[in-house]
Amino acid sequence: MSTPHVLLGLLADGPKHGYDLKRAHDLKLPRAKPVAFGQVYATLGRLVRDGLVVPAGQDRDAGPDRTSYELTEEGRNALKEWIAAVEAPMPHLSSVLLAKVVVALLVGDADQAREYLAAQRAAHTVRLRELTGVKTDAAASLSDVIAADFGIAHLDADLRWLQTTLDRVADLHREVTTR
């Protein structure tokens, strides 16, 4: 995920300081990884350097570094471009899963591949159940449900692949052990 662009998006409805941005990020994207304060400030620094954001005054009542930031015209354009750009349709998480299985099979350890696949499948299933729980919670907001749907759809794709691979490797195992 592009944190700079998400921060630009969060500034679209008015100036905010770093702490507000972190809170807004974690609230609007509840299923994403929480963003660290350090990352928010470092990103804001780069956005200022690139002219996409400018400081918009100090907030007096609280602790250190309460500088507010607002979008520049360039920042607004950069945000529009980012939203309009179609992402390369490439798998992300599954590439790690794939690499592990391919490597396990490369070193000739089908058992380890199977154990890994079964464990990964179990972990995916637990996560899928958690996200499904979000959807059946009567208090879930539309953004909660949409974010859960997104996670569910991706986990589902991974799970199908994990199960198919498990079946293929199990067939291989069966052939070897019953021969």
Added chain:
Amino acid sequence: MSYLSARGLVRSYGRTPALRGVNVDVEEGEIVAVTGPSGCGKSTLLHCLAGILRPDAGEVSYRGQRIDTLSEGARAALRRTEFGVLFQFGQLVAELTAAENVALPLLLAGTGRREARTAALSWLDRLGVADLADQRPGEMSGGQQQRCAVARSLVTEPRVLFCDEPTGALDSLAGEQVLGHIVRLAREQRTTVVLVTHDVQVAAYGDREIMLRDGAADPTGLGTVAAQR
């Protein structure tokens, strides 16, 4: 002893084995998903647990009592009073209205006509389809029909609800609504649910998953049941 359990279930269709010694335990109030590839025996397991089919060997117990040894009549009575069953296609009676369909199990159990209709209307309301009470299945969408079927399966307030691919014929949003209703109502009524599905997204509505493979439970998920036997 579990609320609902199976020990060493074996069942064949002719010479084709469907279950080869399945052990299953379901606790009261649990929502358990039974998953596995097509032909793994999950529907046969559900039919045996619900007393629709008799196993060739093994035992099925419900609240401490063997039910596989009961007569056909006694098992039918169990299905009328203790169990609810929901299939992929709701199997509503085409000639009857939604309210009449939902009232049917109560009428069969001897409830008076007026009381049965009142209960049916209340269950249709809980499923969000009260406005369809006087429509026939042909006038409803698939999702609406399935919600009526859920109402019909719960109108007798069964202790156990058996669902066989309950959303298999629905698009994902309609399916999600049906599953949401089943889970919510089951929790409210403390109904135990056995949910058979091949779909991981549907299985995720359960508290727990029992994986079947080649007619046997596969607790490790490694998929080598046949080789281990």
